[in-house]
Amino acid sequence: MLPNDTDSLSLTFAALADPTRRAMLARLAQGPATVKELAQPFTLSMPTISKHLKVLERAGLIQRGREAQWRPAQLQAAPLRDVSAWLEDYRQHWEANFDRLQDYLRKIQKGDS
Amino acid sequence: MLPNDTDSLSLTFAALADPTRRAMLARLAQGPATVKELAQPFTLSMPTISKHLKVLERAGLIQRGREAQWRPAQLQAAPLRDVSAWLEDYRQHWEANFDRLQDYLRKIQKGDS
DNA sequence: TAGCTAATTAGCTAAATGGTAAAGTATGCA
DNA sequence: TGCATACTTTACCATTTAGCTAATTAGCTA
Numbered sequence: 666m667l668p669n670d671t672d673s674l675s676l677t678f679a680a681l682a683d684p685t686r687r688a689m690l691a692r693l694a695q696g697p698a699t700v701k702e703l704a705q706p707f708t709l710s711m712p713t714i715s716k717h718l719k720v721l722e723r724a725g726l727i728q729r730g731r732e733a734q735w736r737p738a739q740l741q742a743a744p745l746r747d748v749s750a751w752l753e754d755y756r757q758h759w760e761a762n763f764d765r766l767q768d769y770l771r772k773i774q775k776g777d778s
Numbered sequence: 779m780l781p782n783d784t785d786s787l788s789l790t791f792a793a794l795a796d797p798t799r800r801a802m803l804a805r806l807a808q809g810p811a812t813v814k815e816l817a818q819p820f821t822l823s824m825p826t827i828s829k830h831l832k833v834l835e836r837a838g839l840i841q842r843g844r845e846a847q848w849r850p851a852q853l854q855a856a857p858l859r860d861v862s863a864w865l866e867d868y869r870q871h872w873e874a875n876f877d878r879l880q881d882y883l884r885k886i887q888k889g890d891s
Numbered sequence: 892t893a894g895c896t897a898a899t900t901a902g903c904t905a906a907a908t909g910g911t912a913a914a915g916t917a918t919g920c921a
Numbered sequence: 922t923g924c925a926t927a928c929t930t931t932a933c934c935a936t937t938t939a940g941c942t943a944a945t946t947a948g949c950t951a
Contacts, residue, residue: 792938796938796939798939822939822940822941823941823942825940825942826939826941829938830939833938846947846948847948848948
């Protein structure tokens with residue numbers, strides 16, 4: 666989409682579309698961590714880690730501080746709340762075999778019972 | 779991430795990271811639709827619409843049929859259920875001012891009360 | 892058969908993404 | 922002051938993505 670691909674939900678979903686970044690969030694759910702701590706599980710270079718963190722920050726999923734030479738990151742879950750709210754409209758579609766129910770309703774509406 | 783960026787959750791999040799595709803899903807939540815019907819609200823060319831549908835299909839978010847020259851698409855919500863499940867681990871982080879609570883707990887643990 | 896409609900495929904461009912190495916910034920400490 | 926540590930910035934590369942036009946496939950209908 667050309668017009669405004671930077672809406673908040675799009676930014677959040679794009680940030681979550683990478684397993685490295687999701688792993689980082691999982692780590693941050695345990696509490697704040699420095700960049701080095703966040704990098705430790707991966708074989709990626711530091712600049713790459715920095716980039717991932719910037720993506721998470723731009724999506725509002727983390728907030729960053731300064732303590733001496735460290736830049737601790739902290740989880741910010743508000744965008745996840747928004748994702749959850751977006752999902753709610755679809756909940757009925759995956760609960761209670763909704764798809765099969767829909768098929769049935771369409772059938773009988775056509776008089777195809 | 780070089781190794782295996784095609785895990786299911788990543789595919790789903792990537793598919794959802796586009797407002798056009800989310801609008802298509804919203805339309806499909808009302809019931810199946812043809813490609814042309816799905817294209818109608820947008821100023822995009824048909825090939826572009828086709829591509830978006832392919833992304834949604836690859837993520838398992840829609841299923842496609844054949845009826846004469848039409849290719850009706852139907853919402854498949856299972857991947858959204860997976861997203862919802864993934865989100866659950868973070869729910870506590872956005873509910874009940876969890877962040878401020880966390881700050882407080884960290885403070886008193888440091889004896890900084 | 893010809894022609895219309897629906898949709899996809901092919902081939903292109905521009906921009907974004909994820910990775911790298913090398914250089915630069917900022918802080919603490921000997 | 923000088924060095925080590927923790928990160929970021931810069932510059933580059935390859936791949937993917939989102940868009941386009943033009944051409945092609947598929948099916949209905951006259």
